[in-house]
Amino acid sequence: MAPGRTPDPAPGDDPGGRVPPSGVPVPEDSAEELYDAAPCGFLSTAMDGTVTKVNATLLDWLGLERREVVGLMRFADLLTVGGKLYHETHFAPLLSLRGEIGGIALEMRTATGGRLPVLVSAAVKKDADGEPVLIRTTVFDASDRRAYEEELLRRRRAADEARELAEAARREAEAARREAEAARRGAEAARREAEAARSRSEADRARLTDALVVLQQALLPAELPTVPGLDVASYYYTASPDRLGGDFYDLFALGAGRWAFFLGDVSGKGPKAAAVTSLTRYTLRAAVFHDSDPVSALATLNAVLYDRYGLKADPRHCTAVVGVVEPDDDRGRTTVRLASGGHPPALVLRAGAPVDGPGRADYLTTPGGMLVGALPDAVFTPATAVLYPGDTLLLYTDGLTEARTDPERTTLYGDERLRDFAARQASTAPGDVIAAVAALLEKLGDGVDDDTALLALGAPSRPD
Amino acid sequence: MVEAEVRHRNNVTVTGDPDGPVVVLAHGFGCDQNMWRLVVPRLAGRYKVVLFDYVGSGGSDLSAWAPERYASLEGYAQDVVDVLRALDLRRVTFVGHSVSAMAGVLAARTAPERIGSLVMVTPSPRYIDDDGYRGGFTAADIEELLASLDSNYLGWSSAMAPVIMGNPDRPELGQELTDSFCATDPAMARVFARTTFLSDNREDLDGVTVPTLVLECAEDAIAPRGVGSFVRSRVPGARLVTLDATGHCPQLSAPEATADAVLDFLDRVHGSRPDS
Numbered sequence: 001m002a003p004g005r006t007p008d009p010a011p012g013d014d015p016g017g018r019v020p021p022s023g024v025p026v027p028e029d030s031a032e033e034l035y036d037a038a039p040c041g042f043l044s045t046a047m048d049g050t051v052t053k054v055n056a057t058l059l060d061w062l063g064l065e066r067r068e069v070v071g072l073m074r075f076a077d078l079l080t081v082g083g084k085l086y087h088e089t090h091f092a093p094l095l096s097l098r099g100e101i102g103g104i105a106l107e108m109r110t111a112t113g114g115r116l117p118v119l120v121s122a123a124v125k126k127d128a129d130g131e132p133v134l135i136r137t138t139v140f141d142a143s144d145r146r147a148y149e150e151e152l153l154r155r156r157r158a159a160d161e162a163r164e165l166a167e168a169a170r171r172e173a174e175a176a177r178r179e180a181e182a183a184r185r186g187a188e189a190a191r192r193e194a195e196a197a198r199s200r201s202e203a204d205r206a207r208l209t210d211a212l213v214v215l216q217q218a219l220l221p222a223e224l225p226t227v228p229g230l231d232v233a234s235y236y237y238t239a240s241p242d243r244l245g246g247d248f249y250d251l252f253a254l255g256a257g258r259w260a261f262f263l264g265d266v267s268g269k270g271p272k273a274a275a276v277t278s279l280t281r282y283t284l285r286a287a288v289f290h291d292s293d294p295v296s297a298l299a300t301l302n303a304v305l306y307d308r309y310g311l312k313a314d315p316r317h318c319t320a321v322v323g324v325v326e327p328d329d330d331r332g333r334t335t336v337r338l339a340s341g342g343h344p345p346a347l348v349l350r351a352g353a354p355v356d357g358p359g360r361a362d363y364l365t366t367p368g369g370m371l372v373g374a375l376p377d378a379v380f381t382p383a384t385a386v387l388y389p390g391d392t393l394l395l396y397t398d399g400l401t402e403a404r405t406d407p408e409r410t411t412l413y414g415d416e417r418l419r420d421f422a423a424r425q426a427s428t429a430p431g432d433v434i435a436a437v438a439a440l441l442e443k444l445g446d447g448v449d450d451d452t453a454l455l456a457l458g459a460p461s462r463p464d
Numbered sequence: 465m466v467e468a469e470v471r472h473r474n475n476v477t478v479t480g481d482p483d484g485p486v487v488v489l490a491h492g493f494g495c496d497q498n499m500w501r502l503v504v505p506r507l508a509g510r511y512k513v514v515l516f517d518y519v520g521s522g523g524s525d526l527s528a529w530a531p532e533r534y535a536s537l538e539g540y541a542q543d544v545v546d547v548l549r550a551l552d553l554r555r556v557t558f559v560g561h562s563v564s565a566m567a568g569v570l571a572a573r574t575a576p577e578r579i580g581s582l583v584m585v586t587p588s589p590r591y592i593d594d595d596g597y598r599g600g601f602t603a604a605d606i607e608e609l610l611a612s613l614d615s616n617y618l619g620w621s622s623a624m625a626p627v628i629m630g631n632p633d634r635p636e637l638g639q640e641l642t643d644s645f646c647a648t649d650p651a652m653a654r655v656f657a658r659t660t661f662l663s664d665n666r667e668d669l670d671g672v673t674v675p676t677l678v679l680e681c682a683e684d685a686i687a688p689r690g691v692g693s694f695v696r697s698r699v700p701g702a703r704l705v706t707l708d709a710t711g712h713c714p715q716l717s718a719p720e721a722t723a724d725a726v727l728d729f730l731d732r733v734h735g736s737r738p739d740s
Contacts, residue, residue: 089494
């Protein structure tokens, strides 16, 4: 509140209330005594700050004698250094500019060196011409209030610090959140990329597999022709879908009731092996047309392969059985002439022999036949078999006989077991034999690590 | 910066004879351009008088305040240079009160073509006592002042902020504004106080090359007598006038004597008739 201002009466104040009740003595107070002993300090100073009048209360608070102060000290001299600086920079200029100032917190110095927190109000008294003549100052003891204010200040600073800390923590948390978010996005992007790469690689693999299947099919007849007087069946077992096998077989008409067939296995795997397989297949077809002697056909193939691959750094060769079959329905004899170049022997199943008995299944040996394409003058072994009604000639590649049967995969299935397996078959019809061997291959499963081609030619049984 | 921007930012007031030589009056720590109210009328008759508030004080644009800039006296000196450049004022007489006297020294070094002469009113290049130098205060005293500032700004209310910042949409605040001059944001006042009382610009005095008047008070609670003599001895060719006044603000406690001393100095700088 500005000094010199009187509070307005509160609404509803009863003016009559100010009149003391009659009969009660009213205590007298003198202005002089009020000035000196008032519960606040009074101080008058000249315009230069020199103290001209001071009340006993203030002198008592400060522990000073009137004679030490009046005319000798300035108001600022009663203040602490901080108070003095504040007085010079704020208090005095404001008082000078406004003519009054109120509620300023200062600290006064006591005679014993103590500090007295005070609240100060001051007003400039002007003379009749409006010239300032003196300053009247009121001083209130603010020790308690100052303690309270200092507590407020302390708490405000603590609150500010806490707020700053909280803000810093918030910013840190925000930064961490952003970092985590960025990391999450990075991980998500990496995951998507990996996913895309996986899809691409799966698509590539699928395309490759498709291409390989198509290519593999191109190396084999789409389906076997129907041969009058001959039952035929074939099967191709793929050990690994993404590796082109080198096995091949074919059956085709030579004309005049004769049919040619072959089955073989080119060394190696993959596209290069496939190229050799293709060359082999068409060479053999052409050769057998040119000369139906199986040995001649193999010799031609040998010359072609040796010429093409024999002297190269990466020689290619194959094993093959080539044959010509002449069904003779009238006589009930089907003659098969064949030749082998390094190929496992064909198996002949006799319908007339007892199941699992002697002669039920025997190899048609072709000893001494050499690998085709490995040497310039290879020798091939011819053989002839006569199939009676119900008999079947089974050709196979070594994917079957070299399948590994034990968990350690060290024991090969072998010729003997194949023969025993064939002998145990109740039916010697080509379709049944092929189905049984195909089932056997499935059973051997992972043990079959090479493709296997099967071709069976059988003389049809005669209805009795 | 554009003139209008600086005029707004530093609450620039131009008064007096528009064709007269230019006198720039700069306030010190504690108040604003109102400090010069009693002196301005005496100068206005013959001089173009330019007043302004440092950013962070009085009616300046508080949003332009930045703690880094105004934590050093160079920031305040830059305000001076900005005002002089924006109004394209040259060879002015810069009258700086208290810490502003040092801001004027720094500004004259930055923009020598703009400041032709200096009046340093109760200057102090160093408030804290130092080996053989008497500034009048110890470091602990300055901390006490900062504490005093804090206790008095308890009453400072954020409700005054729009008034201090100037609010053209609310003319009813005009009366409050006149009642509230020298009100300052406590955080900014603290920075200004630290800058003022912890600076040491003694070395900068050697570089002053313009005519300089040093005004001191016979009794100054902030700048003791020896400080005026020190400044005079360090500034080449400076004159020292001791006013028969008390306190740190002779422009308030002895406005006539202060104005007379400044006018006398202006006469010497410009010749007895400023027009000639």
